[in-house]
Amino acid sequence: MANPYRVLVIDDEESILKLLHHELSTPKRIVDTADSAKAGREMLGRTRYDVVVSDIRLPDGNGLDLLVEFRGLYPDIEVVLITGHGNIDNAVEAMRVGAYDYVTKPFHLDRVELVIERAYQRVCLERENRSFRHSKQTVSHPKLVGNSAAIKHVRYLMDRVAPTEVAVLLTGESGVGKDVVAHVIQEQSSRAEKPFIIKNCATLQKELLRSEMFGHMRGSFTGATDNREGLMTFADTGTLFLDEIGELPLEVQGSLLRVLEAKTYRRVGEKNERQVDIRFLFATSRNLAEEVEAGRFNDALFHRINVFNIPIPSLASRKEDIPLLVEHFLGRMSPAMRHGRLTMTDKVMQCLMRYDWPGNIRELRNVLERSIILAEGGVITEQALPRELVEHGESGGGSGTFLLEKVEREHIQRTLNFFDGNRQRAAKALGIGRKTLYRKLEKYEESS
Numbered sequence: 138m139a140n141p142y143r144v145l146v147i148d149d150e151e152s153i154l155k156l157l158h159h160e161l162s163t164p165k166r167i168v169d170t171a172d173s174a175k176a177g178r179e180m181l182g183r184t185r186y187d188v189v190v191s192d193i194r195l196p197d198g199n200g201l202d203l204l205v206e207f208r209g210l211y212p213d214i215e216v217v218l219i220t221g222h223g224n225i226d227n228a229v230e231a232m233r234v235g236a237y238d239y240v241t242k243p244f245h246l247d248r249v250e251l252v253i254e255r256a257y258q259r260v261c262l263e264r265e266n267r268s269f270r271h272s273k274q275t276v277s278h279p280k281l282v283g284n285s286a287a288i289k290h291v292r293y294l295m296d297r298v299a300p301t302e303v304a305v306l307l308t309g310e311s312g313v314g315k316d317v318v319a320h321v322i323q324e325q326s327s328r329a330e331k332p333f334i335i336k337n338c339a340t341l342q343k344e345l346l347r348s349e350m351f352g353h354m355r356g357s358f359t360g361a362t363d364n365r366e367g368l369m370t371f372a373d374t375g376t377l378f379l380d381e382i383g384e385l386p387l388e389v390q391g392s393l394l395r396v397l398e399a400k401t402y403r404r405v406g407e408k409n410e411r412q413v414d415i416r417f418l419f420a421t422s423r424n425l426a427e428e429v430e431a432g433r434f435n436d437a438l439f440h441r442i443n444v445f446n447i448p449i450p451s452l453a454s455r456k457e458d459i460p461l462l463v464e465h466f467l468g469r470m471s472p473a474m475r476h477g478r479l480t481m482t483d484k485v486m487q488c489l490m491r492y493d494w495p496g497n498i499r500e501l502r503n504v505l506e507r508s509i510i511l512a513e514g515g516v517i518t519e520q521a522l523p524r525e526l527v528e529h530g531e532s533g534g535g536s537g538t539f540l541l542e543k544v545e546r547e548h549i550q551r552t553l554n555f556f557d558g559n560r561q562r563a564a565k566a567l568g569i570g571r572k573t574l575y576r577k578l579e580k581y582e583e584s585s
């Protein structure tokens with residue numbers, strides 16, 4: 138049998154901890170519990186977990202902050218949040234900052250178990266993708282899906298800048314794909330085989346900030362019992378991706394500037410400067426110019442990291458990419474399903490096209506993953522969508538419909554081409570009946 142996977146439940150209600158531990162522990166799933174943010178943090182530091190389930194409200198912390206912290210520290214786990222009944226704002230926020238899903242209290246055990254199981258499947262998929270990417274025989278990189286003019290421009294900029302040594306600043310709303318782009322750039326660079334260090338600046342520990350970044354010498358402050366290396370040393374000769382650079386505390390911004398300009402840094406408590414050779418990538422969803430304005434970001438540093446900016450457009454501004462993205466995600470999720478390839482009704486696609494996606498591609502991915510759970514016989518219907526998405530779809534205007542038809546038509550044409558014009562196979566791949574396909578093709582002929 139495969140090794141069991143590990144789940145950590147963080148909640149301050151002892152009854153919930155007991156219940157989940159008791160009911161959800163099986164030979165293939167180990168469930169540990171922690172009754173505070175602090176305890177949870179410690180356990181995560183000691184043991185490798187796959188899925189964390191955390192209450193959003195803890196006596197010593199906020200589940201949303203924990204979520205951001207854990208996702209930064211342990212990028213290959215998924216986090217599920219428990220929210221109070223009817224607290225939809227929290228739930229939405231949770232999804233937006235990267236929760237896999239949420240469950241509301243009081244909950245059904247079945248639902249919790251299903252969500253955990255799904256989250257674990259996702260963890261496996263991600264790990265598989267990652268090891269696949271890292272195996273050298275393939276040149277495959279995490280795919281930046283999309284065919285819109287906007288995304289083509291992003292790809293153009295990436296291809297140009299990747300092989301150079303220039304620092305790159307990736308900007309764009311949360312969930313637009315800044316991480317994806319950073320990975321692709323690194324993999325296309327001449328440093329692809331060198332260390333790739335990723336640090337989310339929001340998770341830098343305040344007390345150890347300078348030490349974490351630059352390292353320290355033994356005895357340089359209380360608690361510094363050993364010499365320690367920092368991020369700069371680890372990234373030397375390779376690439377350092379500083380995510381959420383807008384969160385970097387002002388006090389170390391000057392030192393970072395020095396690394397960028399002089400390629401030197403100093404460990405805490407050390408006199409001599411050291412040389413480093415690092416290619417930098419930065420990302421932020423903040424407007425850094427405004428941060429500079431407000432005195433929260435070093436002006437000189439801003440100019441230094443803003444040499445080559447790749448703005449990544451929001452999903453709302455390139456809705457024509459939605460069908461491709463849907464195809465991509467369903468294709469990836471389908472193998473985990475019993476029904477073969479997943480499909481969706483036209484109405485669902487319509488809703489997806491009309492919605493504005495404030496959480497961008499991450500939100501789209503999450504919506505699709507959740508809808509799979511509710512799909513019947515491999516078909517996703519409106520019932521599987523969150524209500525606000527369907528409602529939004531119904532109040533939408535006519536231009537969406539027009540765009541949708543255009544996109545659908547192109548999609549069908551591509552599928553037909555792929556199957557050398559074989560309508561039967563195309564219809565099957567599209568998940569529609571042969572008659573429906575004929576009807577659509579006739580309609581297109583009439584309107585052209």
Ligand SMILES: Nc1ncnc2c1ncn2[C@@H]1O[C@H](COP(=O)(O)OP(=O)(O)OP(=O)(O)O)[C@@H](O)[C@H]1O
Pocket residue numbers: 234280281282283309310311312313314315316317318421422465498499502
């Ligand atoms: N063009 C794309 N093609 C395929 N998947 C994408 C694309 N863009 C984003 N994704 C997926 O969407 C999710 C969010 O993307 P990512 O983490 O890169 O966003 P981000 O801009 O870094 O967000 P944040 O600001 O919250 O860190 C990821 O699962 C990623 O794989």
Ligand SMILES: [Mg+2]
Pocket residue numbers: 315316380420
């Ligand atoms: Mg990111």
